[in-house]
Amino acid sequence: MFRLHDVSYAYGGNRAGVAALSHISLDVAQGEFRWLLGPSGAGKSSLLSILSLEVQASAGMVEILGVPVMQARRSNLARLRRRIGTVWQDFRLLPDLSVFDNVALPLRLQHRAEDEIAHEVHAIMKWVGLENRLDARPLQLSGGEQQRVAIARAVIYRPALLLADEPTNALDERQAGRLMAMFHRLAELGTTIVVATHNDAIVEKYPAPAIELAHGHLVRDYR
Amino acid sequence: MARRRYHDGLALHQALPGQFLPFLVAAMSFLAALALAGGIAAHGLSQRWTHGAGAVTTVQVPGPDDPAAGSGTRIAAVQDIVAHAPGVATAHRLSDAELRALLAPWIEQTGDSSLPLPAVIEVHTVPGQDPMPPLLPRLEAVAPGVLVEHDSVWSDRLAALAASLQACALLAVLIVMTVAVCVVMAATRAGLQTRRQAIALIHSLGAMDSYIAGRFASRVGLLALVGGLGGSIAALPMLLAMSHLAAPFSAMTDAQAVAPMDWRNPRAWADIVPHALLWMLLALPPAAGITGWVTTQLTVRAWLRRLP
Numbered sequence: 240m241f242r243l244h245d246v247s248y249a250y251g252g253n254r255a256g257v258a259a260l261s262h263i264s265l266d267v268a269q270g271e272f273r274w275l276l277g278p279s280g281a282g283k284s285s286l287l288s289i290l291s292l293e294v295q296a297s298a299g300m301v302e303i304l305g306v307p308v309m310q311a312r313r314s315n316l317a318r319l320r321r322r323i324g325t326v327w328q329d330f331r332l333l334p335d336l337s338v339f340d341n342v343a344l345p346l347r348l349q350h351r352a353e354d355e356i357a358h359e360v361h362a363i364m365k366w367v368g369l370e371n372r373l374d375a376r377p378l379q380l381s382g383g384e385q386q387r388v389a390i391a392r393a394v395i396y397r398p399a400l401l402l403a404d405e406p407t408n409a410l411d412e413r414q415a416g417r418l419m420a421m422f423h424r425l426a427e428l429g430t431t432i433v434v435a436t437h438n439d440a441i442v443e444k445y446p447a448p449a450i451e452l453a454h455g456h457l458v459r460d461y462r
Numbered sequence: 463m464a465r466r467r468y469h470d471g472l473a474l475h476q477a478l479p480g481q482f483l484p485f486l487v488a489a490m491s492f493l494a495a496l497a498l499a500g501g502i503a504a505h506g507l508s509q510r511w512t513h514g515a516g517a518v519t520t521v522q523v524p525g526p527d528d529p530a531a532g533s534g535t536r537i538a539a540v541q542d543i544v545a546h547a548p549g550v551a552t553a554h555r556l557s558d559a560e561l562r563a564l565l566a567p568w569i570e571q572t573g574d575s576s577l578p579l580p581a582v583i584e585v586h587t588v589p590g591q592d593p594m595p596p597l598l599p600r601l602e603a604v605a606p607g608v609l610v611e612h613d614s615v616w617s618d619r620l621a622a623l624a625a626s627l628q629a630c631a632l633l634a635v636l637i638v639m640t641v642a643v644c645v646v647m648a649a650t651r652a653g654l655q656t657r658r659q660a661i662a663l664i665h666s667l668g669a670m671d672s673y674i675a676g677r678f679a680s681r682v683g684l685l686a687l688v689g690g691l692g693g694s695i696a697a698l699p700m701l702l703a704m705s706h707l708a709a710p711f712s713a714m715t716d717a718q719a720v721a722p723m724d725w726r727n728p729r730a731w732a733d734i735v736p737h738a739l740l741w742m743l744l745a746l747p748p749a750a751g752i753t754g755w756v757t758t759q760l761t762v763r764a765w766l767r768r769l770p
């Protein structure tokens with residue numbers, strides 16, 4: 240599903256830059272759910288941005304969904320991104336688009352038919368409980384509501400790999416529970432899921448294999 | 463519903479506002495139109511000067527009354543060939559008096575009036591044609607030693623002047639195009655900069671470079687097309703007026719030059735404006751559009767390289 244071998248990453252280039260990840264090797268199979276743990280600044284978001292193809296690893300080998308990322312052509316990387324869903328820590332909703340258009344964005348970029356898009360958006364927004372806020376702008380929503388819009392956008396195109404960075408930090412307990420239930424259902428359907436968090440309570444409540452980072456090093460990787 | 467397709471977050475109406483770019487492109491198209499018109503006018507004038515009524519060809523026939531290779535005298539044979547050649551308007555044999563007047567300074571210096579004079583034929587050619595070179599072998603055959611001289615000192619000079627005017631016009635067009643490309647690049651970069659978060663987002667959602675570049679390029683291409691159209695339309699009255707003034711100088715026949723202009727009749731416009739000029743005005747908007755489209759494609763694709 241995805242494999243990292245001896246991957247390092249430094250912000251601002253290898254020599255002068257800030258080392259965020261050092262010599263990470265990982266192998267995660269299809270349909271697995273993994274927690275990504277570690278204190279603040281450990282490198283969780285950095286690892287996710289390598290997996291979501293936002294940055295290129297400074298060194299090492301990255302293979303995602305069978306594609307060797309370091310050697311792939313730009314157009315193949317773009318196609319690969321369409322199979323990866325990401326919930327960013329800072330949501331990254333577009334403030335000048337409505338909630339509907341934000342969630343529809345991935346499908347529009349795939350040139351899906353508008354009635355199909357409308358159907359999918361209504362279904363997923365109903366599931367996250369925001370079906371009556373479709374015309375709102377993101378900044379008119381609460382933090383938790385924005386987070387649910389970001390989650391809806393990440394899962395609407397049924398990605399093969401789902402990456403979520405602190406997806407529950409703005410949610411209440413009930414909604415966090417619903418989200419975890421959805422993650423498990425998606426994993427059962429074959430989606431590989433990596434969820435970064437430093438919320439120990441939720442990890443205890445929903446035990447699953449974890450990848451643990453500290454200071455950019457892999458300190459634990461178990462199944 | 464159809465409009466929703468473009469709710470992709472790029473908000474190009476904000477990123478590339480519709481007033482600034484068309485106005486600049488219109489101004490530059492206007493300048494390009496004037497420069498091109500200058501070039502076309504220079505070309506027209508040089509055509510007339512090098513081949514037109516200003517150019518006279520003289521044919522000298524030594525020993526005019528000697529028998530020709532075929533039958534008759536040499537001068538008669540030469541005159542026959544020249545007068546009936548296509549492209550020759552008039553072929554006039556200078557009389558002895560005209561010839562002596564022409565040669566007076568030299569004859570007076572030598573004081574010898576019994577020098578054998580060649581016969582001289584003054585040939586006016588049809589404007590735009592140069593019929594003499596193909597005749598040379600035939601003339602040489604009937605009257606060996608015949609001398610054809612194109613009176614070309616002035617026309618050569620004028621042709622050189624016209625050529626340098628054309629080069630200047632071309633240079634001006636190139637400069638205007640370079641400036642236009644720079645303006646489009648700067649506007650596109652500014653647009654990319656204002657929408658960089660949305661671009662980064664749709665890039666990470668899997669948008670192809672070709673999609674993003676295509677969206678920017680079709681917007682800029684359209685704005686440049688509109689600008690080019692504006693420039694062409696603005697240049698039209700000016701070029702019409704200038705063509706009207708220039709008509710007597712560049713007209714191929716003198717009759718046309720003196721005919722009064724009927725401004726209300728578009729057919730009359732087409733008559734006085736060189737067709738090349740009309741084609742140029744028609745070609746300018748698509749050329750501006752294509753230039754804008756290509757420049758934007760390249761600019762956006764280069765900019766996107768910063769994203770992995």
Ligand SMILES: Nc1ncnc2c1ncn2[C@@H]1O[C@H](COP(=O)(O)OP(=O)(O)OP(=O)(O)O)[C@@H](O)[C@H]1O
Nearest residue numbers: 250257259277278279280281282283284285286437
């Ligand atoms: N854009 C950046 N430029 C330079 N350094 C950065 C940048 N982003 C992160 N870093 C550094 O890289 C290291 C890892 O950061 P990262 O965001 O991956 O941590 P994290 O585990 O996600 O933390 P948190 O739990 O607080 O989100 C940190 O030391 C951070 O300061």
Ligand SMILES: [Mg+2]
Nearest residue numbers: 283284328404
């Ligand atoms: Mg983080």
